[in-house]
Amino acid sequence: MKLRIDTAELENRFHQLSWKLHPDNFVRATEKEREISLALSSELNDAYRALREPLGRVEYLLAHSGMRKEGAHKQQAPPELLEEVFELNESLDELRESREAGEHGASVGMNEVRTKLEAAETNFAEKLEESDAQLDVIAGEWDAAIDAGADDAAQRALMAKMNDVLNRRSYIRNLVNKVAAELAI
Numbered sequence: 001m002k003l004r005i006d007t008a009e010l011e012n013r014f015h016q017l018s019w020k021l022h023p024d025n026f027v028r029a030t031e032k033e034r035e036i037s038l039a040l041s042s043e044l045n046d047a048y049r050a051l052r053e054p055l056g057r058v059e060y061l062l063a064h065s066g067m068r069k070e071g072a073h074k075q076q077a078p079p080e081l082l083e084e085v086f087e088l089n090e091s092l093d094e095l096r097e098s099r100e101a102g103e104h105g106a107s108v109g110m111n112e113v114r115t116k117l118e119a120a121e122t123n124f125a126e127k128l129e130e131s132d133a134q135l136d137v138i139a140g141e142w143d144a145a146i147d148a149g150a151d152d153a154a155q156r157a158l159m160a161k162m163n164d165v166l167n168r169r170s171y172i173r174n175l176v177n178k179v180a181a182e183l184a185i
Helices: 007-021 031-051 054-064 079-100 108-149 152-184
Strands: none
Touching: 007 031, 007 108, 031 054, 054 108, 054 152, 079 152, 108 152
16 A cells, blocks of 8 residues: 555546445445445545545555554653643643632733743644655655565564654644643643
């Protein structure tokens, strides 16, 4: 399976197959044929959702190969981010403590903490973009390896790299969501 695909062609083929498999085309068919149509239509929709986005393709490849299982590992801060994550958690604690003490959003201390958190949110959002760029590079390496007939060991090594980047990305995405949620309160 290649990771870089022509998304316009994917969409075109999806619509063609969707039309052919749509349950409305099987109104006069047997019950068994209608059930098959519904099942295939559902599988087609799932496949399209997985393949239409680059991240979805990588996740599908890794899950299908048994290298990625949702919730199978406890997320840990990537070593290079430990200091930033520690500072972020301190700022989040300060914000929560200020709220519990009854300080309002207009206080000087709260404004400083919010400013730090907004900067951290931006910083981690940029790191998400970097992770996406890394995945794109590895996807190109993957496709080249597939074209060259790479052996299982080479493919596994590339999948391990993708998995590492996805784990890092997932951790960072959770940080961004956590900060956004706290800032929204």
